[in-house]
Amino acid sequence: MELPVISNTVPVAEGGGCASSGCGTAPDALGHLPDHIRAKVQDHPCYSEEAHHYFARMHVAVAPACNIQCNYCNRKYDCSNESRPGVVSELLTPDQAIKKVLAVAAEIPQMTVLGIAGPGDPLANPGRTFETFEQLSARAPDIKLCVSTNGLNLPQYVDRIAKHNIDHVTITINCVDPEVGARIYPWIYWENKRITGAEGARILIEQQQKGLQMLTDRGILVKVNSVLIPGVNDEHLKEVSKIVKAKGAFLHNVMPLIAESEHGTYYGIMEQPEPTPEQLQALQDACAGDMAMMRHCRQCRADAVGLLGEDRGDEFTLDKIDVMDVDYEAAMVRRKVVHDEIIEKLDARRGIVTPKLDGIPEGSRPVLMAVAGKNGVVAEHFGHAKEFLIYEASPAGVRFISHRKTELYCGGMDACGDGDVIDAGATESLLDRNIRVLDGCEVVLCSKVGYEPWAKLEAAGIAPNGEHAMEPIEEAVMTVYKEIAASGKLLPAIDNKKVA
Amino acid sequence: MALQITRSCVNCWACVDVCPNDAIYQDTPHFLIDDGKCTECLGDHGVPQCAAICPIEMAIVNELGEFLNPPGSLTGIPIEKLKEFGLWREAA
Numbered sequence: 001m002e003l004p005v006i007s008n009t010v011p012v013a014e015g016g017g018c019a020s021s022g023c024g025t026a027p028d029a030l031g032h033l034p035d036h037i038r039a040k041v042q043d044h045p046c047y048s049e050e051a052h053h054y055f056a057r058m059h060v061a062v063a064p065a066c067n068i069q070c071n072y073c074n075r076k077y078d079c080s081n082e083s084r085p086g087v088v089s090e091l092l093t094p095d096q097a098i099k100k101v102l103a104v105a106a107e108i109p110q111m112t113v114l115g116i117a118g119p120g121d122p123l124a125n126p127g128r129t130f131e132t133f134e135q136l137s138a139r140a141p142d143i144k145l146c147v148s149t150n151g152l153n154l155p156q157y158v159d160r161i162a163k164h165n166i167d168h169v170t171i172t173i174n175c176v177d178p179e180v181g182a183r184i185y186p187w188i189y190w191e192n193k194r195i196t197g198a199e200g201a202r203i204l205i206e207q208q209q210k211g212l213q214m215l216t217d218r219g220i221l222v223k224v225n226s227v228l229i230p231g232v233n234d235e236h237l238k239e240v241s242k243i244v245k246a247k248g249a250f251l252h253n254v255m256p257l258i259a260e261s262e263h264g265t266y267y268g269i270m271e272q273p274e275p276t277p278e279q280l281q282a283l284q285d286a287c288a289g290d291m292a293m294m295r296h297c298r299q300c301r302a303d304a305v306g307l308l309g310e311d312r313g314d315e316f317t318l319d320k321i322d323v324m325d326v327d328y329e330a331a332m333v334r335r336k337v338v339h340d341e342i343i344e345k346l347d348a349r350r351g352i353v354t355p356k357l358d359g360i361p362e363g364s365r366p367v368l369m370a371v372a373g374k375n376g377v378v379a380e381h382f383g384h385a386k387e388f389l390i391y392e393a394s395p396a397g398v399r400f401i402s403h404r405k406t407e408l409y410c411g412g413m414d415a416c417g418d419g420d421v422i423d424a425g426a427t428e429s430l431l432d433r434n435i436r437v438l439d440g441c442e443v444v445l446c447s448k449v450g451y452e453p454w455a456k457l458e459a460a461g462i463a464p465n466g467e468h469a470m471e472p473i474e475e476a477v478m479t480v481y482k483e484i485a486a487s488g489k490l491l492p493a494i495d496n497k498k499v500a
Numbered sequence: 501m502a503l504q505i506t507r508s509c510v511n512c513w514a515c516v517d518v519c520p521n522d523a524i525y526q527d528t529p530h531f532l533i534d535d536g537k538c539t540e541c542l543g544d545h546g547v548p549q550c551a552a553i554c555p556i557e558m559a560i561v562n563e564l565g566e567f568l569n570p571p572g573s574l575t576g577i578p579i580e581k582l583k584e585f586g587l588w589r590e591a592a
Contacts, residue, residue, distance in 0.1 A: 065514035066555060069574060075555045076510050091511075120512060127517075186576050189553040192518075192545045261585070266575045269585055 037250055040167060040221060042346065043112050043339065044144065045308050052308045054342045057113040058104050060097040061090065061303040062128045066120035068150050068188040068204060070174075071266040072227060072257055075120075090303065091119075094131040096318060098139065103321040104305055105140060106331035108312070109338040111305075115146040117170075119303075123153040126160075133164040142332055142339075144168065148225070152188060152204050154211025162218050169215055170253075171208055172225045175233050176240050178202035183232050186266070209247065216248030223251040228275045228283055229267070230257070241287035252287055256280050277390070277404055278440050359482060364490035366394035367481055368401065370438045370462075371473050372446035378468045378476050382449040382457075383431075388438060389473065393481035398474045406434045435460050442484075445476055501563060502535035503548055508559040515550035515560075524550065558589055565591055 045052035066075065092100060105111050114136060116122045122129040133145055146168040147161065154171065161169060175181045181201025188200040195203065215222050224244045226237050233240075241252050256275045259267035266272075275283075306312035369392075371378060372385035390401040435456055438444060444462050447469035457464045468476035484490055502523075505515075509530035516524045516531065521544075523537035533550070540562075541548045551560045551568035557575065560568045571588045572579055582588040 064512045065517055065553075066512065067514070067553065069555055071575075075512055120514070124514070125517070186574065189514075189518075192549060192552065193547060194552045264585065264587065266577055269577050269581050 037221060043343065044168065045113060051346070054110060054346065055113070056108055056111040056305075056307045057115060058101065058111055058305040059115045059117045059303055060092055060100060060132065061119055062092050062094055062097045062132050063116055063118055063122040063125035064091055064120045065124045066118075066150075067124040067152050067190075068121070068200075069186050070150075070227075071184055071186065071272075072229070072259060072268075074263055074265045074268075076264060090318060092318075094128055094135065097132050098135045099326075100316055100318075100321050101136060101143065102140060102326045102328050102331075103324045104316050105143060105335065106326045106328065107315075107324075108306065109331070109335040110307070110342065111143075112339065113144045113146060113168075114140075115148060117148040121150050121152070122147050123149045123157050126153070126157060130160055130164065133166060137165050140328060140332075142335055146170065148172070149211075150204070151208030151211050152190070153207070155207055155214055158211060158214040158218065158220075161215070162220060166220070168221045168223070170223045170225055171212055171249075172227070173205075173208050173212075173240055173244060174226050174229070175201070175236055176205055176209070176243055177236060178205060180233050180236050181205055184229065209243075212244060212247050212249060222249045223253060224249045225253045225255060227257050228254050228280055230273050230275050230279060232272075234275070234279070234283060237283060238286055254280065254284050254287060276439065277402065277437075281401060360395045360485050361491050362395065364395050364485055366392050367443065367484060367490070368392055368441045369443040369445060369477050369480065370404070370441040371477065372444070373473050377470050377472055378445050379447055379470060382434075382444065382446040382453050382464065385434075385446065388441075388444070390441065391473070391477045393477050398477045398481070404437045406430075406437055431456060435462070438462055443480055445473075445480065501540055501542075502538035503533055503540055503550060503568070504535075504561050504563075505531050505533055505550075506559055506561055508556050510556055510559075512555065514553045514555065518549040518553050520544040520549065 041051070043051050043055050045055045045057050066073075101114055116129050116132060129147065133147075136143060136145060145164065145166045147166055148170040149172070151171045151173065154169075174184050178198040178201040181204065182198040185201050185204060187194050187196045188204050189195075190200070190203050212222055212224070222244075224240075226233070226240055228234055228237060237254060241254075244252060256277075257267065257272070259265060259272050259274050261268045261271070303313055304311050305316055368390055370388040370390055372380035372382060373389050374380055385406055387403045387405045389403050392399050392401050431453055435453075438457075438460075441462055443465055444457060445465050445468055448466050449457070449464040454464050465480060468479065471479075505524075507530065511526075511530055513531075516526075520541060521537045521539055523534045523539075524531055525534060545552075548560075548568065554560055554569060555574065557569045557571050557573060558567050562568065571582050577587070579588060
């Protein structure tokens with residue numbers, strides 16, 4: 001439906017959730033996709049690295065029940081300071097969910113995508129999940145619908161997924177080998193029985209693979225999420241990536257395991273190590289091949305609202321949406337204007353190619369730099385950065401690698417009021433922790449650094465740099481890389497490593 | 501004969517959807533089982549469905565107060581660890 005443009009004054013979000021200006025490897029990291037798929041994902045923040053700067057998503061928590069147990073999940077947990085999958089503060093009925101979605105869509109016109117992701121498994125709650133989708137596709141046809149699932153019930157619901165115009169499905173596939181699966185999934189609920197160990201994992205894997213094939217056969221876009229669990233499925237994920245790609249998944253998202261003992265998960269309590277940023281990056285690179293890898297995923301909560309990297313859920317609690325009066329017909333007109341503006345902007349950007357670096361000697365080694373950025377510029381004090389954007393500079397140019405959080409998961413025990421209090425003496429200082437987060441980086445770019453962190457950073461072999469405040473990130477990273485090159489520290493690569 | 505839900509319940513709804521007798525209802529602070537309706541699934545299924553899908557140990561008990569899913573049985577976390585983290589109880 002074509003809607004008339006009635007106003008050009010609606011502000012378009014700038015940057016917002018993600019602090020980087022271009023945390024894609026190229027202007028369009030989805031460039032290898034066929035046009036019809038690209039058209040579907042260009043305004044989807046969870047699939048397109050570019051789009052996530054401009055378009056927002058929301059999840060509604062209508063699906064509490066689950067039919068499997070994962071060793072990284074604890075169904076008891078509910079803390080509003082936490083940001084990780086499976087966590088939710090307010091469970092909604094389908095009617096409440098509709099109300100919330102319409103309110104958010106009217107208030108945040110950049111919100112293009114509604115997902116049902118939990119806190120349990122959406123397809124283990126078919127009644128609540130499909131009622132929500134059905135009402136939404138009727139009342140808000142301009143919102144894209146997605147669903148995330150563990151895949152166990154997927155084959156039986158593929159036709160209903162197709163019927164409700166849900167054209168994006170995410171399946172979490174952590175393994176294709178039941179023996180590996182037995183170390184990830186202690187049990188599944190299947191055909192009225194709890195089935196444990198490798199047998200349970202075998203059934204789950206079979207259903208996931210069958211469901212994946214059925215979806216891609218119907219032209220429904222499938223993204224595969226995998227949780228990287230060091231020592232359990234790290235090497236194995238390379239095989240997973242090959243298989244899901246062969247079956248037609250268009251994107252593979254390898255995410256790091258989150259396993260803190262205070263979350264009370266099996267892995268948390270059993271002290272299963274989380275992957276280091278280097279391990280994650282190495283695996284993402286190994287799995288990449290010619291398949292798009294996601295590097296901007298923020299592992300959102302099952303009730304997240306807003307741009308990736310921000311959560312505006314607090315503005316849309318039940319008591320608040322109750323008193324909102326939403327005229328959705330009018331909102332759709334405003335939304336169309338905003339969407340068109342953003343798409344126009346993205347199209348304009350697509351023509352711009354990041355320049356290759358000149359003056360860098362052939363064979364120079366790449367350098368990782370951490371940036372305390374905001375809205376695409378070097379903007380934050382070292383101590384104020386909630387996340388660092390990691391860039392790699394090499395003779396080929398500058399590319400975004402990942403973001404690393406400095407304040408992980410929880411604001412602290414005072415805020416949670418639950419769980420075991422961590423012995424203050426046992427916890428490393430925030431500064432030490434932040435420096436550890438930057439492991440592997442040689443430079444940190446920020447607007448300012450204090451004396452204490454300066455010394456500690458230098459001691460850790462990371463050069464603090466406050467000379468590029470408010471400069472665009474990519475330009476600043478290039479300048480610093482050229483300076484390092486000029487000092488002769490990039491060549492020859494092998495000798496440099498020996499010295500280090 | 502009827503099963504009961506204990507204070508360990510996290511209100512995840514999983515049991516409600518699989519109960520063949522519609523015996524489970526929402527209440528505060530947690531779901532409850534109508535003992536007039538619960539048959540422990542006799543005649544319908546080989547095992548009580550609520551206990552077969554419940555993700556929380558110690559949340560469902562029989563008339564003797566015995567846990568259908570005792571501590572450690574679902575997660576595989578050893579008893580010593582459960583005790584260390586305050587996640588272990590002997591009885592409902």
